[in-house]
Amino acid sequence: MATGTEMHVVMEAKGKAKGRTPKGLGDDDLKALFRAMLFTRLFDQRGMNLQRQGRIGFFVPSMGQEASQIGTGYAMGNKDVLYPSYRTHSLALLKGVPLKVLYDQLWGNATDLVKGRQMPNHFAIPSINWVSISSPIGTQISQAAGAARAAQIRGDKDVAVWAWFGDGGTSSNDFHAGLNFAGVWKAPCIFMCENNHWAISVPEEMQTASVSFADKAVAYGMRGVRVDGNDVLAVYEAAREARDRAIKGEGPTLIETVTFRMGPHSSSDDPKRYQPPELFEAWQKRDPIDRYREWLEAKDLWSKDEEEALAAELQKEIATAVEAAESTPAPDVETVFDDVYAELPKMLIEQREALRAQIKASGAIEDGGGAFPL
């Protein structure tokens, strides 16, 4: 496996469609990978549309990064713990989380698992060990290192912990702390740096002078692997190897997937202000879905018909879930006081009473509106 500054690739570039099948992947697996990537793309397109139509307040697409995420997700074990980023909903789709769960969160409605407490894309899904996402960049990285240490302390042998973050995330305090602690502890943690070339408008060369992001592993005495992030099979292999090592007690790995953010940073962003169009065009030619489709087709594992049928099925699922989530009411106003503490303290009981009294006296509270980031 390539380390540091070399690049690990399995499928040759688009147009050639050559490359071996990674060990351990049968035809069903290969198709499952494609399904999840396509699902993600459709989910992203729909999410952006919903936002443009003003039906949800905000959305973060992952267009272009499907291979980087799905390849990793497929290498995860059942008991593994995920510390995701706001751009990795693909992993929930891969793991079969009901779509309604995701759309409920995008709407922040009454059945939303996080009770409408956070902006869209900030999921928390205990059923798949998906830890609550927060907006501050990087905080999940040291937490993941701690969770991996906890698995060691408990003696849980088949657990690896995965932290996702971007190229920008490598500059955070928690990147430094998390990788350093994990290195010292030899904790079973895999640090997934998706280098999509941008931190909103800041390009990678303004993010760091290091030759690659994978190279930063040197500073923590851990293995660093750089992989073609648009090559789902290469990503899978790298992630798989990192997990094997983690489980065997050989320590953490920093994986850099070199990929590209093919959409805006979020529904609030317009890359035209800062991104040269040629760059986008160059990367569009390396679209991870096109590339993988071509490879599958060359292996006779995929066809246009299959894809049309799949897309139709997925779109239907999406439509159903969207409708269900959209027609679910908002959370009850009094839930605003819950879950600050395990039990409601006196001050919050009083604040709730005051709110009740006010609503009784002067009617429901008007929604103030507001759009992100305006």
Add this chain to the structure above:
Amino acid sequence: MATGTEMHVVMEAKGKAKGRTPKGLGDDDLKALFRAMLFTRLFDQRGMNLQRQGRIGFFVPSMGQEASQIGTGYAMGNKDVLYPSYRTHSLALLKGVPLKVLYDQLWGNATDLVKGRQMPNHFAIPSINWVSISSPIGTQISQAAGAARAAQIRGDKDVAVWAWFGDGGTSSNDFHAGLNFAGVWKAPCIFMCENNHWAISVPEEMQTASVSFADKAVAYGMRGVRVDGNDVLAVYEAAREARDRAIKGEGPTLIETVTFRMGPHSSSDDPKRYQPPELFEAWQKRDPIDRYREWLEAKDLWSKDEEEALAAELQKEIATAVEAAESTPAPDVETVFDDVYAELPKMLIEQREALRAQIKASGAIEDGGGAFPL
């Protein structure tokens, strides 16, 4: 020059006393280096004694690290800016800061440049561009990067900025931020990591899993140099080269000086609880002053007589300054309100008035005592 994990050495180990004279150093320079190292050792011994005698409240010695610091200090330019640590008073001695200035600070008396505001060893000496020291580990590192960037912005061509910190300091948030920003900016900054093997009681292998501290430079795309920190000539060479590169616009350098803390962490610490005695004994054999003396003697540049005369002269200087500082009164109580803001705001004027009224009504305030860390 050795980088990364190799070690740069000039003088061969003690007992052999071989090794060339670094370019640019005449006999006077070679003697000046020794003088400053000896001065530092005497200052340290005296500082520890003063604390043991209860005459000052706290002290941080640098025993064992004289070569690492003096070698660096000697490579600095006149306009260079220093972001020191609490363990680098040697640099002030080297640069000829009047001893009274230092002892005033240890006493925190009325003529103390920092007005008795900080614990011993937290100097601020604008005359030599010595920036105010604070206790929180690492904060000076990103500041130094910013100062170096400022020199670039201003177009100041002959200014390098030096940040001192320990092996423990490499784990701080500011180490990561400072080196990363400096790397991206190619700022004229030299990051001096004194690896004295301990962060209080935490040994280097529990500080990081990286092969060396110098190796962490890789993560920031900058040059990393590892040098025998008990070899004053090797340190000088490494520091000199780093400065030349910085000034020429070739970017920052991380220098790791491999040395040993031959005393306690501070006057409050007892290494017996955590440090194997063999380790201390092994390093004592490599005492940087003994080693350099032997080298100088072998070159016929130094003699026992000269050293005795020098030591007597320095001890006298010390005694005079100690006496002067000790007999200087404490700062006036009302100075406690000064320098929070450029001008005293109303609330502080009122608080000062209240204090005045209280003292008038019920007499002077009693000194509550207290010992660090008790």
Add this chain to the structure above:
Amino acid sequence: MPQMTMLQAINDAMHVAMERDPDVVMLGEDIGKKGGVFGATDGLYDKFGALRVMDTPLSECGIIGTAVGMALYGLKPVPEIQFLDFIYPAFDQIVSEMAKMRYRSGGQFTCPMVVRSPSGGGIRGGHYHSQSSEAYFAHTPGLRVVMPSTPADAKGMLLASIFNEDPVIFLEPKALYRHGKQEVQEGWYTTSLDEARRVREGDDVTVVTWGAMVPIVEDAAGTAAENGVACDVIDLRSILPWDYDTVLDSVRKTGRLVVVQEAPRTCGFASEVAATVAEKAIDSLEAPIARVTGFDTPFPYALEHVYKPDKKRVLGAIEFTARWA
């Protein structure tokens, strides 16, 4: 005079400052080509170049830490923190370094710099794009903490902050960025960082507030006036040091006080206002001091409008206080 939104006024202030003094530099995430996520730094990069308008790596710790170093070197840095919610990675540099530099060095080293950051709710940003954290900074001696509520104040106070000797936390109420336009003087002028602003005169109830709550309080005070209660509305503008004399004078006149803040209730700055009045003007008080605040919860997403004090809640408190006998 041109009409400007607060965002335009802030942008204008930065243009004026950078033209006036080559030592003024900006740094932060996405402030360059993108011009900031709200557009506050629009045009500065094109005009003053990459050496004075610096896009940085994603590290607030580094942004403030390096800015402190720049200030120590003699520049006047104006770092931007993209959202106030993201200032915490830099909290150590702010409270341990920037705030204490002058004091700890005996006045020998200073950090004249301005940390700009959009504060508060109003954009459906949930937990991490909405918080009002002024109280943390207000409890930190050595800092100035200011928060304008109008375009004209925003420009004048930003210029006063940049050319002032103390480090300033300059909070921009993002809900007011495009709230409306006002005539704003062209070119150079400054607005006091030491004086509160009387927004409305009245003899019945003093209402003290700041930032994005100002227009809400104005609105409530307007309705209260229709109902026969005349409010003396004070926009503090500066939170630290703050102009308590103006507040005390007003309370001595009205005998009644309502303090309105968007931040959570416990230990917010409204508590300081109340405590100061209870200490220095208790004899004038004819009613309990009412605080209208955000709840003691994190900032919610879907229920933002329930969390944030609105006109009804403010009006309720004004009427309660006015009626008290």
Add this chain to the structure above:
Amino acid sequence: MPQMTMLQAINDAMHVAMERDPDVVMLGEDIGKKGGVFGATDGLYDKFGALRVMDTPLSECGIIGTAVGMALYGLKPVPEIQFLDFIYPAFDQIVSEMAKMRYRSGGQFTCPMVVRSPSGGGIRGGHYHSQSSEAYFAHTPGLRVVMPSTPADAKGMLLASIFNEDPVIFLEPKALYRHGKQEVQEGWYTTSLDEARRVREGDDVTVVTWGAMVPIVEDAAGTAAENGVACDVIDLRSILPWDYDTVLDSVRKTGRLVVVQEAPRTCGFASEVAATVAEKAIDSLEAPIARVTGFDTPFPYALEHVYKPDKKRVLGAIEFTARWA
């Protein structure tokens, strides 16, 4: 019952907790072989080993960040921050993560953990080994903030904190670590985190305080009593959530209130106490609410004794308040 200093009581609590539950783990700088810079973790490393008593790299960000991850995994981590002054590099993990985890995840994820840290002055530690920062945490919904003032409370409250579902900032007044001994029950017991402690009964003036100021207030109240002023002294013990009912009951009885804190004055927790009383018991007040506090300056070294409220300053405020008519 054995006699213990607060330091011994805290150490004992940790032994009891670690024996009781294998999920309790400790981490921090120098807490292993050295046993902590104050000796609070003495003996734990030898007894429970390096996997449960972890010396860490020098990063408070990492200490709290990894502890949050451990808590999310199901452990009960008890990280130590060597001095409260060094907690700021971890401020983001505390206020953005630990405090908000339960709320932001809709109650699905929680962070039951206890951040221990020595707080306040008393050891001639100057700027960075002396600060009292409880107000920052008190303004952070989701946290519990507690601060014992006796050995018995320290042990009982630490055990209650470790086996409690909310994240706790456990502040140890270092001036009281070796202030004196008290009988402390052996083995397991807990002390309420929800109730203030009445230290002394009296009808004339209510004095509210916490932490290292408690014995100073007791001393002043003793002298006041000799002078004919009977103080009702309340040790809050918990700062967030806090037991304002006990304070309000007392003020309704005495009509007079002095609040004493070591932290700087502006926007400290004393302001919250004053504001709450001015809101809920104004009719009972017969005198201004006096605050005795540290000055609005950083914590000095040589003049520590001038900065910190002492008996004289407290007594002065009690007498001023008692005399007010």
